[in-house]
Amino acid sequence: MNAELGQLALILGLLLAFAQFVFPIIGAWRGNSTFMAMGRSAAYGQFVFVSFAFVILTYAFIAQDFSVSYVAYNSNSQLPMLYRFSAVWGAHEGSLLLWVFILNIWTVTVTAVSSRKGSVLPPEFSARVTAVLGLISFGFMLFVIFTSNPFDRFLPSPLEGADLNPLLQDPGLIIHPPMLYMGYVGFAVAFAFAIAALLGGRIDREWVRWTRPWTLLAWSFLTFGIALGSWWAYYELGWGGWWFWDPVENASFMPWLAGTALLHAQSVTEKRGAFIGWTLLLSISAFSLSLLGTFLVRSGVITSVHAFASDPTRGVFILAYLGVVIGGSLALYAFRAPKMITGGGFAWFSRESLILINNLLLTVAVGMVLLGTLYPIIADAFGMGKISVGPPYFGSLFIMLMAPLMMIIPLGAYSRWKQDQIGRVASQLILPLVISAVVAALAAWMLSTGNLRTLTGVFAGCWLITGSLSYAIQRIRRQKRNSLPRSEFAMILAHMGVGVFVIGVSMVETTSTEKHIPMGPGDTFTVAAYEFEFKGTEHVEGPNFSAERGTFMVSKNGKHVTALFPEKRRYRKGQVMTEAALDPGFTRDLYVSLGDPLDNINQRWAVRIYEKPFIRWIWLGTLMMTFGGLIAMSDRRYRMTARAKEKTRLMAEKTSASEVTA
Amino acid sequence: MTPTRKKRMTVVLLILLGVGIAAAIAMTALQENLLYFVSPSDVAADKMPAGRQFRLGGLVKDGSVVRANESLEIHFVVTDGPEDVAVVFNDILPDLFREGQGIIAIGALDTAGVFQADEVLAKHDEEYMPPEVADALEKTGHTVADQNAAAENKP
Numbered sequence: 001m002n003a004e005l006g007q008l009a010l011i012l013g014l015l016l017a018f019a020q021f022v023f024p025i026i027g028a029w030r031g032n033s034t035f036m037a038m039g040r041s042a043a044y045g046q047f048v049f050v051s052f053a054f055v056i057l058t059y060a061f062i063a064q065d066f067s068v069s070y071v072a073y074n075s076n077s078q079l080p081m082l083y084r085f086s087a088v089w090g091a092h093e094g095s096l097l098l099w100v101f102i103l104n105i106w107t108v109t110v111t112a113v114s115s116r117k118g119s120v121l122p123p124e125f126s127a128r129v130t131a132v133l134g135l136i137s138f139g140f141m142l143f144v145i146f147t148s149n150p151f152d153r154f155l156p157s158p159l160e161g162a163d164l165n166p167l168l169q170d171p172g173l174i175i176h177p178p179m180l181y182m183g184y185v186g187f188a189v190a191f192a193f194a195i196a197a198l199l200g201g202r203i204d205r206e207w208v209r210w211t212r213p214w215t216l217l218a219w220s221f222l223t224f225g226i227a228l229g230s231w232w233a234y235y236e237l238g239w240g241g242w243w244f245w246d247p248v249e250n251a252s253f254m255p256w257l258a259g260t261a262l263l264h265a266q267s268v269t270e271k272r273g274a275f276i277g278w279t280l281l282l283s284i285s286a287f288s289l290s291l292l293g294t295f296l297v298r299s300g301v302i303t304s305v306h307a308f309a310s311d312p313t314r315g316v317f318i319l320a321y322l323g324v325v326i327g328g329s330l331a332l333y334a335f336r337a338p339k340m341i342t343g344g345g346f347a348w349f350s351r352e353s354l355i356l357i358n359n360l361l362l363t364v365a366v367g368m369v370l371l372g373t374l375y376p377i378i379a380d381a382f383g384m385g386k387i388s389v390g391p392p393y394f395g396s397l398f399i400m401l402m403a404p405l406m407m408i409i410p411l412g413a414y415s416r417w418k419q420d421q422i423g424r425v426a427s428q429l430i431l432p433l434v435i436s437a438v439v440a441a442l443a444a445w446m447l448s449t450g451n452l453r454t455l456t457g458v459f460a461g462c463w464l465i466t467g468s469l470s471y472a473i474q475r476i477r478r479q480k481r482n483s484l485p486r487s488e489f490a491m492i493l494a495h496m497g498v499g500v501f502v503i504g505v506s507m508v509e510t511t512s513t514e515k516h517i518p519m520g521p522g523d524t525f526t527v528a529a530y531e532f533e534f535k536g537t538e539h540v541e542g543p544n545f546s547a548e549r550g551t552f553m554v555s556k557n558g559k560h561v562t563a564l565f566p567e568k569r570r571y572r573k574g575q576v577m578t579e580a581a582l583d584p585g586f587t588r589d590l591y592v593s594l595g596d597p598l599d600n601i602n603q604r605w606a607v608r609i610y611e612k613p614f615i616r617w618i619w620l621g622t623l624m625m626t627f628g629g630l631i632a633m634s635d636r637r638y639r640m641t642a643r644a645k646e647k648t649r650l651m652a653e654k655t656s657a658s659e660v661t662a
Numbered sequence: 663m664t665p666t667r668k669k670r671m672t673v674v675l676l677i678l679l680g681v682g683i684a685a686a687i688a689m690t691a692l693q694e695n696l697l698y699f700v701s702p703s704d705v706a707a708d709k710m711p712a713g714r715q716f717r718l719g720g721l722v723k724d725g726s727v728v729r730a731n732e733s734l735e736i737h738f739v740v741t742d743g744p745e746d747v748a749v750v751f752n753d754i755l756p757d758l759f760r761e762g763q764g765i766i767a768i769g770a771l772d773t774a775g776v777f778q779a780d781e782v783l784a785k786h787d788e789e790y791m792p793p794e795v796a797d798a799l800e801k802t803g804h805t806v807a808d809q810n811a812a813a814e815n816k817p
Contacts (some may be wrong), residue, residue: 238757345666360677364684371688375696386699388717393695397688516754518734576757595754598729606734606754 003068003151006056009049010151013100014141016046020107020134024127028199036127043111043130046137047104054101057150058088067157070094070150076161076572078544079169086174087164092314093150095177099294100140102178102185107133110189110214121210128196129189136188139321147314166545166571172232176225180252183222184290187255189214190262191287194280195329198336208270208279213638215266215283219259220629226252227622238578240591240610242508242618245394250373251293254366258286261362263629264355272344272417274352277337278359284333288326289366295322296373347419354412361405368397406460406502409495410467432470436462447511457506464499468492486635494628501621507614516595520604528611530590531555536603537568537594545569547579550605552592554583561590568594580608588613697768702745705771712771718747718779719766727761740767740777751779758784 024039026032057070061084066072074094075087089098110133113119114126144150167173193211197203229252234242243249262282268275295318346352372389379387410432414425440459444450472492475484484492513528521536535551547569554561564581571577580593588611595606699717700710710716718740726739735752738761749767759765759782769779 360680364681368684368688372692375692386717388697388699389692390695390697393691397691400687401684516734518732578757595734596757596759598734608754 002056002060002065003153006053006060007149007151009053009056010141010145010149013046013049013053014138014145016042016049017134017138017141020046021131021138022134023131024134025131028124028127028131031124033123036123039127039130039134040111040115043104043107043134046134047108050097050101050104050141053151054088054097057094057097058085061085061087064161066159066161067153067155068150069152069154072154072158072161074162074164076163076544078572079161079164080543082171082174083164083169086168086177089177090164090168090173093144093148095181096140096144096148097150098177099181099185100137100144102181103133103137103140103188105182106186106189107137110192114210120206125196125200128199129192132192132195133188136192136325139324143314143317143321147317163544163571163573163575166569166575166577167236169544170232170236172228172236176228176232179221179228180225183218183220183225183259184252184255184293186214186218186221187259187283187287187290189218190283191329194283195332198280198329198332198340201336201339203276203280203340205270205273208266209638211283212263212266212270213633213635215259215262216629216633219256219263220626220633222252222256222259223622223629224626226256227619227626230622231619234615235580235582238580238593238608240514240580240593240608240612242615245372245391247373248293248297250369250394251296254369254373255286255289255293257362257366257369258282258289261359261366262286264358264362268352268355272346272352274344274346275355276340280333280337280340282359284326284329285366288322288329289370291318291322291325295319344418346417349415349422349425350419351412351415351417354408354415357408358405358412361401365398365401368401369394403456403460406464406498409464409498410471413468413471413491413495428474429467429470432463432466435466436460449511451510454506454510457502457510461499461501461503461506464502465496468495468499487632487637490628490630490632490635493631494625497621497624497626497628499621500617500624504614504617504619504621508612508618511613513611515609517607517609518598518604519607520602525607525609527609528588529556530561530611532592532609534605534607537605540567542569545571545577548594548597550581550592550594550607552581554590564590564592566593568597584616586616589615699766702740702742702747705747705777706745710771712773712775715768715770717766717768718749718777720747720764722759722761722763722765724761740765747777748775749777749779751782753781755782756784 020039020042023035023042027035027037027039057068059065060068060071061075062081064071064075064077064084066075070091070093071087074091075084079087087094089095107130111126111130114121114129115123119126190211193207193214197207226249229249230242233244234240262279262285265275265279265282269279372393375389376387379385410429411425414428436459439462440455443458444455447454449455469492472484472489475488476482483489515525515527517525519525519534521534524531524533526532531554533553533555535553537548537550540547540549547567549565549567552564552566554564562583564583566581567579569577569579578593578595580591582592583590591608591610591612593608595608598604598606697715697717699719702718702720704710705718720740720742723739723741723746726737728737730736733752734754735750736755738749738751739746740749741747749769751767763784766783767777767779768781768783769777772778
């Protein structure tokens with residue numbers, strides 16, 4: 001009975017999504033405030049029904065209702081309670097329901113914030129935003145109900161379910177998909193703001209102030225979500241990599257790149273009124289790439305660890321939906337944007353020109369990743385043979401594109417809007433440059449390496465960190481106060497995060513030690529001054545698996561460091577899983593995993609032993625970027641209501657004589 | 663042209679030039695990193711010269727897996743029914759590698775016609791059959807049915 005209620009709730013949600021589109025769009029067109037208000041009510045109503053459906057599906061997992069086909073396929077009675085929650089979005093149907101649910105969370109938040117008392121948003125504008133979000137939701141819910149219904153029955157009901165893919169039975173996977181989707185779907189808000197502005201035909205710097213905090217929030221979630229995915233892949237997939245240029249990773253990375261470009265373009269639009277058309281276009285692109293990502297992951301057109309579901313009809317539906325959303329919004333853009341492009345000019349060296357370079361590099365990077373990801377699909381469609389694109393394509397091109405970007409980031413913070421002298425900016429960055437060169441030289445000496453990739457990476461990372469720090473110090477001195485405006489602090493933190501990330505990546509990629517060797521009980525092997533002694537394996541039983549657990553004693557110069565217990569698990573339905581054992585550290589990780597048993601008599605195993613220097617810095621850097629985004633979002637100027645704004649305007653007029661804005 | 667227009671033209675041209683160069687570099691890099699999917703029948707038809715990297719796909723032939731004693735070296739045969747290719751791999755196999763399973767091996771043929779694999783992929787899913795392998799098997803008249811027998815154990 002419950003599943004039918006969930007189904008009904010979804011259908012009611014679908015109808016409300018349609019209402020959420022139709023009423024406010026007519027209301028905004030006709031200036032009818034009753035209709036505009038109906039859009040808001042529809043949005044709240046839709047949220048209630050979609051949440052209800054989501055709760056019902058979750059309950060079906062907790063209560064082990066195997067008469068629901070989706071539950072039967074992705075869960076069983078031995079599945080630990082924690083994973084019954086994450087199993088809700090463990091496969092296709094549920095993850096789409098999560099997509100819709102998260103879109104609803106964004107919609108009600110945006111609607112509530114923009115319709116609260118004293119909001120600065122014109123009612124027509126927020127009505128259009130609500131309408132666009134309603135339309136997106138309508139399309140997705142059609143998709144869920146007609147091609148991927150999570151509430152389909154499985155009758156007669158089986159006594160026992162299959163299993164949740166064991167790869168997904170991991171704490172990292174409980175929060176990775178929701179975070180990623182919060183980011184993906186969050187770009188729908190920036191998209192809706194862009195479309196609403198295009199529909200209204202009017203845009204100004206105020207508009208950017210409305211849309212920017214939402215973009216920052218979505219971007220922060222996406223950054224965090226991607227980082228979580230990378231961290232999970234590192235410890236769970238059993239071969240110790242942190243990024244594979246896998247199509248599904250690319251699918252989440254492309255919106256991130258476009259979103260990063262968007263954030264920077266928005267800052268120009270906000271401060272200088274320039275780049276308006278470009279900002280609109282990037283808002284459309286970021287969300288279109290999110291949709292494309294969903295298409296890539298969920299249509300089964302690509303071969304990947306993530307592509308759990310494959311069903312061509314779904315692919316056709318998403319493709320049509322994609323065509324409508326992207327084609328429609330680009331047509332609207334082509335029609336309306338030329339009339340709206342304005343903005344101040346700027347000299348060849350200025351903050352604007354540096355951000356322009358940033359945007360070009362990031363956009364070209366999106367194009368590059370897109371080409372490499374779609375090329376095999378296109379080649380296959382045109383009968384050019386089955387092709388795949390090797391990771392070196394992405395790796396080498398990406399480094400080429402990002403190296404210049406890393407170099408100009410500190411310049412960007414220092415340089416003034418509109419016009420600046422390159423000499424003035426450069427003279428302030430001499431100290432960071434010297435420090436970075438010294439650190440790189442020290443690294444060369446300590447690691448006794450002449451590897452150019454390691455050293456440029458360390459240099460670039462230090463340059464980003466010290467360049468951003470020196471800007472912070474100078475900025476604090478100049479204003480004679482011991483604090484920075486939040487947006488400045490956020491920028492510095494995020495840019496330092498990029499530096500930390502770059503150091504982590506270049507150290508891991510060029511100085512890791514990776515050994516694959518056969519080992520029997522009692523054997524020892526030395527990796528990067530750490531001695532690993534294999535004590536053999538023992539059989540252990542888990543809640544829904546049985547495993548061979550190895551014991552490795554790790555010592556350095558005769559001193560005990562740690563004991564590691566990697567496992568080889570066999571789940572109920574026969575799936576074999578490698579559980580790596582890690583000893584994390586600030587400057588290095590030790591990583592051991594069991595390959596396959598080589599022979600049963602001597603208990604010998606194929607073993608992976610890795611030492612990965614500075615790998616934690618990769619995730620530390622991304623966390624700094626995430627917090628940077630969140631802090632920037634909380635800047636005072638985005639939270640102002642109409643009245644507060646009037647007050648500051650009056651105050652600004654009083655003191656405007658001597659004030660110079662940054 | 664007014665000076666402003668001239669300046670704008672220069673900027674636009676520079677951007678176009680930059681994008682053009684980037685596109686050219688990207689296409690070159692793409693060409694260098696393309697890996698073709700090749701079936702054992704294609705190998706038998708001498709479609710791949712020795713030393714050229716490609717992705718070999720097929721089923722691991724039953725009873726063909728032989729391990730070395732003192733190293734990780736492993737020998738097995740990849741088949742698509744009519745044709746076989748001998749493969750050598752000197753690293754750790756993925757969890758789902760076993761006889762009768764569909765796999766993809768990345769590497770190149772040596773002069774003796776043995777496939778030297780640098781990487782072996784088998785997916786983390788019992789029912790999984792790489793689509794390329796399934797296609798290639800269908801071409802040679804093999805069915806995927808026995809491979810998917812596991813799927814029927816599902817509820």
